[in-house]
Amino acid sequence: MKWFAPYIVDAAPAPIARTLADPWFWTGLVLVLAFFLATRLVERRPAGEQALAAMDRASAPLWNGIDGFLRIVIAGFFVAIFSVGGVYLTPDLATPSEWVSWMQLLIAVGVIWRRTMPLSAAGIIGLWLLALRDYDLFHLLDYLALGVAVAAYLVLAASDRPDWRAKRFAVLRWGVAIALMWSSLEKFAYPEWFHPLVEEKPFLTFGIARDAFIPMAGVAEFTLGFGLLWTPLVRRLSALALLVIFITAVYPFGRIDLIGHALIMAIIVVIFADPGRDLHVLPRLRGALAGVPAGLGAAMVLFVAGYWGLHAGFYGADARTMAELQAERATHSFSAEHPHGPPAMNARPQAGTEAAATGEDLAGAYAASMAGMHEAMMTGIAHPDPDVAFVLGMIPHHQGAIDMALIQLEAGGDAEILDLARHILAEQQREVDQMEDWLRMRGVELPES
Structure with missing residues (x-):
C-alpha cells in the first residue's frame, strides 16, 4: 500500500478497540476460521491425503528444480531494482545514492555461484542497515522478516551441512508469514491510508463497501499469512489463495507491484510446491482442531501487542493522529x-x-x-x-x-x-x-x- 498511497508512519494508530467493535472484522474472522476448520476436517480424512498427493504431482517438476527457480527470482529481483534505480529495497525506500544500485547488481551476481551466495546474503542485510540512515527503524520493520528470510535461505542453501540445508525453506515460510501478518495490521491501525487508493481504484473492493472491505482484507491477509505456518493442506491452500491475490494485483498496479512482490510471490510458490508433511514446531497444537482458533488468537494478540507497543515505544503513547500531523x-x-x-x-x-x-x-x-x-x-x-x-x-x-x-x-x-x-x-x-x-x-x- 505504501508504494501507491499517502501515509504517515508516526501517526498514532487507531485504538484496537475500534477494530474489536467492527462487525466486519468479526465477519471476516468467522469466515476464515470456518475455511481453516473445514480444511482440517478434510485433511484428517483420506480425501485430504488425496488432495495433497494431487498437489504433489502437479508441483513435482517445479519442486525438483526449486533452488534454481528461487535463485533466478532473487537475482532477477535485484537486477530489476538496479534497473529502476533510486531505491534501497522497495519503492517507498528511496535513496539518492547511485552506488546503492551497483550494490544491488553485485548481490544479483553473487546469487549465481553457491560460494558467493553468503556474500549476497550479507549484501541484503547491508542494504537494510543502510536504509536506517534515512528511515526510522519502525518503518523498516515491514521489510525485516522477508529480508532476513531471503538472506538466511542463501546462507543455508550454500552450506555443506545437510541439517542446515534442510531448514532453508522453513526460514522462507516463516519470513513471509511474519511479513504478511505484520503488514496486514496497517489496515486496522491506519484504515485512512487506504481510502485514496480505494477511491482511485474502486474495483479493488469487488463492489463491497469501503469500510467493510478494508477490515475484511486485513483479516484475510493476516489469517492467510498465519495459514502458511499451519498443517500441510491449510498451508498449501493458503499459499494458493495468496498467489491468486498477488497475481491479480499486478494488472491494476503494474510493473512496480510485480517487481516489489516478486520475492514474496516466488516464496509462496515454494510453499505451495513443498510436499513436506512433518510438523516440527508445536505438532500437537497444530494437529488439533481446537489449535486453529487457539493458534490464530495467540498470533493476533502477539502481533497486535508488538505493533501497537513498538509504535508507542518509538513515537510515544501520546503520538498525534493523522489529522493533526x-x-x-x-x-x-x-x-x-x-x-x-x-x-x-x-x-x-x-x-x-x-x-x-x-x-x-x-x-x-x-x-x-x-x-x-x-x-x-x-x-x-x-x-x-x-x-x-x-x-x-x-x-x-x-x-x-x-x-x-x-x-x-x-x-x-x-x-x-x-x-x-x-x-x-x-x-x-x-x-x-x-x-x-x-x-x-x-x-x-x-x-x-
Whole structure:
C-alpha cells in the first residue's frame, strides 16, 4: 500500500478497540476460521491425503528444480531494482545514492555461484542497515522478516551441512508469514491510508463497501499469512489463495507491484510446491482442531501487542493522529526529524499556504502559486538541451500542483477532495524528487524552490 498511497508512519494508530467493535472484522474472522476448520476436517480424512498427493504431482517438476527457480527470482529481483534505480529495497525506500544500485547488481551476481551466495546474503542485510540512515527503524520493520528470510535461505542453501540445508525453506515460510501478518495490521491501525487508493481504484473492493472491505482484507491477509505456518493442506491452500491475490494485483498496479512482490510471490510458490508433511514446531497444537482458533488468537494478540507497543515505544503513547500531523506536513513524511517524500509543510512553506491558513482570499493564494509556477517554467524550458529543458519545466509545473494541494489541505473541508489532494501531493513530490535526482547526476543546477 505504501508504494501507491499517502501515509504517515508516526501517526498514532487507531485504538484496537475500534477494530474489536467492527462487525466486519468479526465477519471476516468467522469466515476464515470456518475455511481453516473445514480444511482440517478434510485433511484428517483420506480425501485430504488425496488432495495433497494431487498437489504433489502437479508441483513435482517445479519442486525438483526449486533452488534454481528461487535463485533466478532473487537475482532477477535485484537486477530489476538496479534497473529502476533510486531505491534501497522497495519503492517507498528511496535513496539518492547511485552506488546503492551497483550494490544491488553485485548481490544479483553473487546469487549465481553457491560460494558467493553468503556474500549476497550479507549484501541484503547491508542494504537494510543502510536504509536506517534515512528511515526510522519502525518503518523498516515491514521489510525485516522477508529480508532476513531471503538472506538466511542463501546462507543455508550454500552450506555443506545437510541439517542446515534442510531448514532453508522453513526460514522462507516463516519470513513471509511474519511479513504478511505484520503488514496486514496497517489496515486496522491506519484504515485512512487506504481510502485514496480505494477511491482511485474502486474495483479493488469487488463492489463491497469501503469500510467493510478494508477490515475484511486485513483479516484475510493476516489469517492467510498465519495459514502458511499451519498443517500441510491449510498451508498449501493458503499459499494458493495468496498467489491468486498477488497475481491479480499486478494488472491494476503494474510493473512496480510485480517487481516489489516478486520475492514474496516466488516464496509462496515454494510453499505451495513443498510436499513436506512433518510438523516440527508445536505438532500437537497444530494437529488439533481446537489449535486453529487457539493458534490464530495467540498470533493476533502477539502481533497486535508488538505493533501497537513498538509504535508507542518509538513515537510515544501520546503520538498525534493523522489529522493533526497532516495539518503540519505532507504525507509520506514518517518522522519530524527525518522526513522523506513530500517536504514538511512547516519546513518548506509554499506560496499561498499562509494566505489560505489566515482566511485570506483563496483565489489570490492560488493565483500566487500559479504566477510563480509560470515564471519558473518559462525559465526552465529555455535551456538548450531538450531533455534538461523538459525536466526544468516540469519541476515547477509539479510544484504548482503541490502548492495547490497544500492550500486545499489548509482550507478545504470535503473529505474526498482532501484525500485527492494528499494523493496529488504524494505523487507529484515523488516525481519532483526523481527529476531533481536526474539533474544532480548530470551536474545541472537545480531550480530555486
